[in-house]
Amino acid sequence: MSTSQKLFHEAQKYIPGGVNSPVRAWRAVGGDPLFINRGKGCRVTDADGREYIDYVSSWGPLIAGHAHPQVVGALERVVKNGTSFGAPTAKEIELAKTLTQTIPSIEKVRLTSSGTEATMTALRLARGYTGRAKIIKFSGCYHGHTDALLVRAGSGALTFSTPDSQGVPEAFSSMTLVAEYNSLSSVRAYLEADPEGVAAVILEPVPGNMGLVPPEQGFLEGLRELTREFGVVLIFDEVMTGCRLARGGAQEIYHIDPDLTCLGKVVGGGLPLAAVGGKAAIMDVLAPLGGVYQAGTLSGNPLAVTAGIETLKLAHAAGAYERLNMLGDMLAEGLRTAIRETDIKACVNQIGSMFTIFFGVDPVRDYESATQSDTETFARYFRGMSEQGIYLPPSQFESAFISLAHGEDEIQETLRAARSVLQNLGS
């Protein structure tokens, strides 16, 4: 038995399923999860001392790679002065200012500790601001595990074929209308049916939680127009894409000006930090200025804020996003070529440093097509890649992430592994 297997056995005695977040248990790909001892740059080392090129990147935050000296050094200096005060600190201003400068639609921003809190707050704000109750979300978009949003939520929920969680009363989820991603008409139908009833439309502008699915031409623009027409708050959940696809996230790439934006992952640099920001007129409805309550004991603590500030400095360095895009293109093109060399049906969706290889289906443009994938073949691919020293997200319905610590050598190493695994799958 490997050390990871022993640890997993032990963990299951004390932690439900042995993990503190369900997808980590590898249920979708079979086998026992690796326990990770340490990470450096783009590599992680498991409890048995095996090294892997990491494409999980802690599910997105580690755009600068593991244990970057600049991030670690700053954290070491800060931790000596105390970890949390429950009082404002100057560093919070620095991060908030950086976020408003990076993402022009964000005039004011409130820091939280998780993306779940950020989306929960965004919804409450939109409801408080508009005085309306309903929200529209999209099949396959994940926004954290807040009750109202755990409806056809992709990702972990999709992986386990339990699209709706138990424990969410019908009365809560009935306020959530589910539209189809890349289908404007599905949104318009809801709005026309109840023109004064919908507070917000929330979406991942580039969904990563049903695997990566790009927005089709005109979809995001159309949503912006529709929500304006009906007085609905447009919420971009950029917890995954913010400061990842570009400095200003997906909204910069597609030139959209949402009313509210949720951030997380990269902006916390691997520590628990997320944010909700947007138009001042809406943000000022938050307590203590307005009547919408929101709070957090550890929100904006000095350690999390420091990790965020230093990580954003690294991501904002000249050429960083160009480099991530270049590496992403190289990997995606290489994977497509490797697929063509076999008789396997699969497609690679990729934007910048995010990518997913879908098996058994081509193309994947929404939840419907994503769920047609051959998860059995994905599981075999995953296990093959793991044996070759490549650590991928353990589910078909996830995006993989490239970091600034990856280089062309690691991309080529990954492609060599992929070619050999794919050839074995095909034969």
Ligand SMILES: *Cc1c(COP(=O)(O)O)cnc(C)c1O
């Ligand atoms: C990860 C994620 C969340 C939830 O963030 P947590 O910090 O895990 O609560 C919300 N929305 C999107 C788009 C995400 O990718």
